[in-house]
Amino acid sequence: MKGSTHRRCYCRDPKTGKPLGKKCPKLAGRKHGSYSVRQELPPRADGTRRSFSRAGYESLKAAQAELDHIRALLGLADADDSEGLDQIAELLEKVGDEKAPLPDIESTRRRLSHGLDLTSRLTVGGWLDIWLAGKKGRQSAISRDESNIRVHLQPRIGHLRLDRLRVTHLSEMFEAIAEANVEIAEGNAARRKAVEDLAQIPWKGREPRSRRKAMKAAIAEMEPYRRIVGPATRQRVRSTLRAALNAAIAQQLITFNPASHVELEAGRRPKALVWTEERILHWRRTGETPSPVMVWTPEHTGLFLDHVAEDRLYALFHLVAFRGLRRGEACGQRWTDTNLSAGLLTVAKQLVVNGWEVYEDDPKTDAGARTIALDSDTVQALKRHRAQQDKDREKWGSAWVETGRVFTRENGELLHPANVTRRFIELYEEIGLPPVRLHDLPHGAATLAHAAGAGLKDIQEMLGHSSITITSDTYTSLLPEADLAIAEAAARLVPRARTTPENIAPEAEAELDDAESADAESVPDGADPLGEIREINFPSAHAPLTQSAPDEKSEAE
Template sequence: MEKEGTTYKRCSCRDPNGREQGRTCPKLRRTGGGWNPTHGTWYYAIDLPHHPDGRRRYARRGGFPSQQAAQDQITHIQALLAITGEDDDAGLRRIADLITAAIRGKQSLPGVEDIRRRFHRNADLNPTMTVGQWLDQWLAGRKTIRRSTLLGYTSYVNHHLKPAIGDIRLDRLAVSHLDAMFTAIDERTSSIRAARASTDPDTRLSVRGQRITGNATKQRIRAVLRASLNTAIKRGLITHNPAAHVELASGKRPKALLWTPQREARWRKTGEIPSAVMVWTPAHIGAFLDRAATHRLYPLFRLIAYRGLRRGEACGLHWADIDFDHATIDIRWQIAQLGWATAMDRPKSDAGDRTVPLDTATIGLLHAYRAWQDSERTDYGDGWPDTDLVFTQSDGQPLHPSQVSDLFHDIASALELPPITLRDLRHGAATLALAAGADLKAVQELLGHATITLTADTYTHLLPDLASEIAENVVRLIPRRRKQDDDPDDPPATGLVAGGR
C-alpha cells in the first residue's frame, strides 16, 4: 500500500480447512483474469501517517458495490489529509486519528469542508459531542464559583437543558431547538398556575411541590446555556452561539401585590391570581401564624414571616449563630436544594451573609424552643445527630426544604387562605417592613439582596391600607399652630393667594 491507495476484491468463501480465502478465492477472477462482477465486494486500503512511535498505520474498509465506490473513498481520505501541509506531522496525525475513529466506529468519513473549517480554527475534529456531554464537561470545569451558584447552574442543566436539548449534537444546536424548549416550559408553567388557581382542592393538590418557571428563571436558564456555548466557541467546538439569538420575555421581577379583599373575592369567584408575587395582608399572616403556632416548626415560619429569611436559610440556621444577648441572628448557612438532593452551603451571595435583628417575643420563643429541643434530644437518645441546627426533623436530622413548603401549603389550604408560596411569605415580611416605615436600604439588608435595585423593583408597591397610614403619620409628625388642614371647611389664611406674601 501507499499514499495513492489500492482497491481490490474480497469474499467470505472458505477453503477445505475452513479458513476464509479472502483475496485468494479463485472465483473472484474470470478465466481471462478480469474481476468477476458477481462474486465478492470491493475494498480499499491506503497508508496513513505513522503513529508518533513510528508504527505503521493504514485505513482499510470493504463492502463497496463497485471499484469506483472504493476508489471514491480513497479520494476522500486523500482530500482530508491534504487539509494540512505534509510537514505538519501533528496535524496529519489528528486527521489520521479522525479517519481511524470513523472506520473503527463503522461511520461515514467526515465531510472535507467541515473538517477544513474545524482544523483551521484548531477545533475538535470529532463533532459527535452532544449538548448534554458538553454541559457536563463545562460544569466540571467551573472551579472558581460559589458552591451555591454551581448548584443553581447544575439545576438548570439537569432539569431544563439536558432533558430538552441534551441529545442534540453540539455543532447542530439551533435557535429552533431553544424556541421549542422555552415553549414547552411556558406550557408547563401555565398548566401549574391554572391548577394552583383552581377552587378544587384536589386539583391544587395535584401540582403541590411542582415549581413554575417564570420569565426571570428562563432568562437565567438562557444565561447559563449562553455562557457554556461561549466557552465552546473559545475552544473551537462551535462557531456561533444560538442562545444569543433567542427572544424571551423580560425577566424583570414582578411587582408584589397585596391580597386585598377585592382581589381575594375575585380569586374565589374566578380563580384569577393578579400577579406572580402575591402578599398576604396582616390579617392573613396572623391567621396563618395562629394555626401554625401548634406545630413544632412554628418558630421557623415566624422568622420567615417577620424577618424575611429564605427557606434554605431558615432550614440551615445554627444555634451558634443566634445571639440571645443582643437579639440577633447571623445568616451564615443555607440548606440548598438540587432536585431532591440537599447540601449545606453558604448564602447565595455576599449580601446574603448578614445579621438580622429580632424582636423580644421571637427571642423568648427561641429560648423556649431550645429548651423543648433539648428535652426532645434527651428522649430520643444517643442517635440524635450533633448538627447544631435550630430546626430539625423529629429525629434530629436536617429538614428538607420541600417538606417545609409542603407543610406551609397544608396549613394555608386548611384555612382556605388565598394562594401564595413560602417565598411570598418572605415578600410579605419585606412589604410589612416598608409599610412600618423602613427605607429600601434597610429592607435590602434585612432580606440579603445583592442590590437595592432588586429590592425596589419588587417592593415599589406598599400595602395600600398601611401606605395611607404612613401618609397620615407624616402629617402628624409635623407640628402645626393651626388646625385648618384638618378641616376642609376652614378657609386658608389671608395672604396665601396669587401675589400674596
C-alpha cells in the same frame, strides 16, 4: 504522496472462480464496473505504511472529485507539521473503516487550527454526562442541572454530535418544548375533570362502586400531573446547556457555543400583588389567585400572628414576617449567631432541601451572609422561645438532640423546611386568610419596611439580595394606603388656578369659598400656602403591624 483512480468490476472467471479484475473483457464498455480511489497517507509513527481506499463510484469524474477532496484534507497541514499530518491521517483511516462520508474541508481546517480532536464522535448526551459527573458547587444547583439534562436535553438533543450542534437544533428543541405545554395543559385538565367526576359518585351501592372502580382505572391510565415548562424554566434549561458547552470549548472539543445565540422569550419575574378586598372576593368566587406572588396586608399579617401566638413556631413566623429571613435561613439559624442582648442576628448558615434530604449550606450569595437588627418585640419573642426550648431540653433529658439551632423539633432535631411550610399553610387556613407562600413572607417584610420609610439599599441589605434590581423589581409593592397617600401628595404638588364662577353653580361656589377660607385659617404662619410636601405620613392602617416602642419594663430587661 501517490494517489490514483482506477476502474474495476467484480466479475469472476467461470472456470477458476477468481476475480477477473482489470482483465474483464466487459470493462471496455462504459457502463460496466465502477471506479475506485486509493491515496497513500503519511506513515505511522513506527514507519508502517497506510492508505485510504474506497470503491463504488459510478463515474471517473466522481472518483476524481473524491480523490481531490482527500488530497485537500491532507494539504491542510504543512509539510513539516508532523502532528497535524498524523491527525488528518487518523481521521481518514477512521472515515474509511467506518465507511463514513469525508469530513467538510473548512470545518476540518477550523478544528485543526484550534487544536481540536479531529476523530472525536462525542455526542451532546455523552458530553453532558461527563460534564455533570465532574461538576462542583452547590448541591441544589447540581440537582437542578441534572433535572434539566434528564428531562429536557438528553431526550431531545442527546443523540446529536457535539461538534455538529447548531443554533437551529436548539431553536427547534425550545419550540417543541413550548408546543408540548398545550398537551400538558390538556392532559392536566382531563385528569382534573376525571378526579372531580369521581368525587361526585356516591360511595354506597353496587352500581356506584362499579362506576368508581372503572373511573379509578381510567385515571390510572392517564398521564400524571405535569408542570408547564414556562419561559423562566426554558431559560434555566438554556443556562445549563450553555455552561456545559462553555466547558466543552475550554476542553477544545468545540469552538462555538450555540446556546449563547438562541433567542428565547424572557422569563419575567412575577410582580407581587397585595390581597385587597376585591382580589379576595374574586379568589373566593373562582379559586384563582391574581399573581403567583401574593402579599398579605398588615391587617392580615396581624391576624395570622395573633392566631399563632401560642404555636411553638410562633417566633419563627414572627422573625420571617418582620425581618425577612428566608425559610431555610430561619431553620438553619444558630444560637451562637444570635445576640439577643445587642438585638442582632447574623445569618451564616441555611438548611437546603434536595428532594427530601436536608443539608446545611452557606447562604446563596455573599450578600446573603448578613447581620440584621432586631426590634424589641422580636427580641422578646425569641427570649420566650429560648425559655421554652430550655424546658424541652430538660424534659427530654438524654434523648435531647443538641443541634444548636434556634428553631428545632420538640426533641431538638433539625426542622425540615417542608414541614414548616406545611404547618404555615395549616395555620392560616384555620382562620380563612387568603393564600400566600411562606417564601413570600419576606416580601411582606420588605413592603412594610418600605412603607415605613426604609430605602431600597436598606431593604436590600436586610433581605440579603446580591442586586438592588431584585429588591426594586420584586420586593417593594406598595401597600394600598401608602399608594393612596403618595397619589394625593403628588396631586397637591401642582398649583391650580382658582375655578371661575361662570363654570360653577352658586351653591358650589359658596361651598368652595367656605372650604378655601377654612384651609386658609388652617395654614400656620410662615407656611407655604401651596402646601409643599416635606414628608408623607402613612395612615394608621399600618398600625396593627408597626413595632411599638419599648416601654420602661422592656428597656430594663
